Amino acid sequence: MLTKSKYPIMEFDDALTAKLNPDSFQPGKFNTDKMVITFFPEVVKKLVDENLIIMDRVIPGENPVEIYRFTDDPNVLITLGQVGCPACAGNLDLFQEMGVKKVMFCGGGGVLDRNIEEGQILLVEGAIRDDGFSYHYLPPSRVVYTNETTTDKIAKYLEEEGVSYLRGLTWTTDAIFRETADKIELRKAEGGKIVEMEQAGH
16 A cells, blocks of 8 residues: 655555566576675676686676576575666566575675774664665665574674674665765764665665
């Protein structure tokens, strides 16, 4: 049901189908439900160069999406995430229609806290929703949180492996040139550790 509002972005509709749906594309199914989405093209190139991944398929379109498969574990796919919620999370809808149920995102963000070292791992607990995409999937809220059980499971693994990490929120925004000084201070006060463009939509 559509909830009307003074502002269009606040008009959430919980209908499960729309005019255009992922199954409209009839993309065909993967034979696995696991995928890694990374935002580091140099990592994908290195994996290809070292024959650690091989091409599974290319999803055609204006921006073709290359899907690879790990050679040592063919049950895991990997692809390069497109920047921004509409492109990246839109593809995620398509991947889900193709059978992907378990996704691990690996990306980066601009640091809001100067005490965070370059390369430090942030285990995301949620995203401050300053984007336009997530409001079409979830009712309006200031923050969307990750699944606590899954987040704790990842934390346990990192601790067992002796990997240093932080936990906290991200700030998801569409407008990289509107990260003003006052907004940055507000997001930091809310617990934001980094700023990026996709997390709230996932």
